[in-house]
Amino acid sequence: MYTPCPTPRSQAMADRVEAFVRDVVIPYETDARCTPHGPTEELVLELRAKARAAGVLTPHILEDGQHMSQLETAAVLKRSGLSMLGPIAVNTAAPDEGNMFLMGRIGTPAQKARFLEPVVAGEGRSAFFMTEPAEEGGAGSDPSMLMTTAVRIDGGWRIDGRKTFITGAQGARVGIVMARTGEAGKNKATMFLVDLPNPAIRVERVLDTIDSSMPGGHSLVAIDNLRxxxxxxxxxxxxxxxxxxxxxxxxxxxxxxxxxxxxxxxQEVATAYACTRKAFGKPLIDHEGVGFMLADNAIDLQQSALMIDWCAGVLDTGSLGNVESSMAKVAVSDALFRVADRCVQVMGGTGVSKSTMVEQFFREIRAFRIYDGPTEVHKWSLAKKLKRTAMGHGDS
Structure with missing residues (x-):
């Protein structure tokens, strides 16, 4: 598969991350501390201690605190994902990776010292509080529906509301809370940095979801009189x-x-299985119905890698890349779901059992088609862009 490393430093780091994930992290995948709501905090800290010792903790952040380019980051993060525990171990997982990027871009020096540095150091996790309960009419794919409010008080703000599907809220040390400021309908919001735990931010329950890889799981959260x-x-x-x-x-x-x-x-697991498992007198991979599925997977993986690197290159120009990232999210999430689904099919009964990791990979990738915007929302947004472009040129 095409996995370019655009610079010597990204090549070296990507190779080190892959070796660490394969040799150290993968054996932990059957650890009892991997729960339905993600690995326990004990396991997270144990893995990160090993990553720190191996020199691969937070590998996309350079020694001077700067972020690798997006193309370099892609080379490293692809390797970290070879195990569901890999991004957690080397500190490239969501939502921490995105929160680090945001705080690094717009945080003040004091905010970086207080909130960013512990996350970069792998000493504490973070959470991003934006999504709200659908049954209450709150924000989801449409952020303009934000209902959590922040009201000015003497010397600060008071925040009230409810959030849901907040990844990693349980056990997080740092929070970024999105709240509506100003009058309803004015489409204004503000982000606030919060030390966690905080008695005003209460996890009502950790939701039972199809995926199980994120530390702390996904929580329903009440925010009551947060100052x-x-x-x-x-x-x-x-x-x-x-x-x-x-x-x-x-x-x-x-x-x-x-x-x-x-x-x-x-794909590696399914291919190895198809090469060793025999049926009707020959290995499964020699049956076209199976071999063609694995070939289709190789094509989807290659196209996904190219799409990621194309979008990364656009972001490295300084562009916000909203259109390009929507295209990449749709293309890659749908392609990888096809890959995971075919892997399950190739492995038959073994593919739907927990005797290999393919069953979990399938569940996790299925959830990815919804996280950070469902496929349909991105296509709707892209269609609106196409309409504006066409109308602007006078096309019918």
Whole structure:
């Protein structure tokens, strides 16, 4: 599969990350501390200690604190995704990776010291509080429906609302809370940095979901009378939606990078199985019905890698890359789901059992088609863009 490393430093780091994931992390995949709501905090810290000792902790952040280019990051994060535990171990997982990028771009020096440095050091996890309960009419794919409010008080703000599907809220040390500021309908929001745990932010329950790889799982959260100071505003007040765009495309693309690693591993497992398992007098891979599925997987994986690198190159020009990242998210998430589905099919009963990791890979990649925007929302957004372009040129 095409896995370019655009610079010597990204080549060296990608190789080290892959060796670490294959040799150290993969044996942990059957550890009892991998629960339905993700690996326990004990396991996270144990893995990160080993990553730190191996020199691969937070590998996309350079020694001077700068972020690798997106193309370099892609080379590294693809390798970290070869195990579901890989991004967690080397500290490239969501939502931390996206939160690090955002705080690094717009945080003040004091905010970086207080909130960013512990996350970069792998000493604490973070959570991004934006999505709200659908049954209450809150924000989901449409952020303009944001209902959580932030009201100015003396010396700061009071925040109230409810959030849901908040990845890693349980056990997080740092939170970024998105809340509506100003009058309803004015489409203004602000991001706030919060130390966690906080008695005003209460996890009502950790949701039972199809995936099980994220530490802390996905939580339903109540925010009741949360008080924050002015120096906890991330960036400027009322600019939360604009800052979300800074985070959105790179974080969306990082998902594609990591899941490409997962699908690559699924293909490895399924191919090995098809080469050794025999039926009707020959290995499964020699039956065209099976061999062609694995060939289709190789094509989908190659196309996904190219799409990721194309979008990464666009982001490296300084563009927000919203259109390109939507295209990449749709193409890559759908392609990788096809890959995972074929791997299950190739392996038959073994593919739907927990005797290999392919069953979990399938579940995790299925969820990826929804996270960071469902396929249909991205296609709708792209169609609106096409319409505006066509109408602007006078086309019918």
């Amino acid at each position: 924050v100071n002015d120096d906890q505003v991330l960036g400027e007040a009322d600019e939360g939606f604009r800052y979300a765009q800074i985070r959105l495309a790179p974080a969306r693309l990082s998902h594609c990078m990591r899941w490409l690693g997962v699908a690559t591993r699924a």
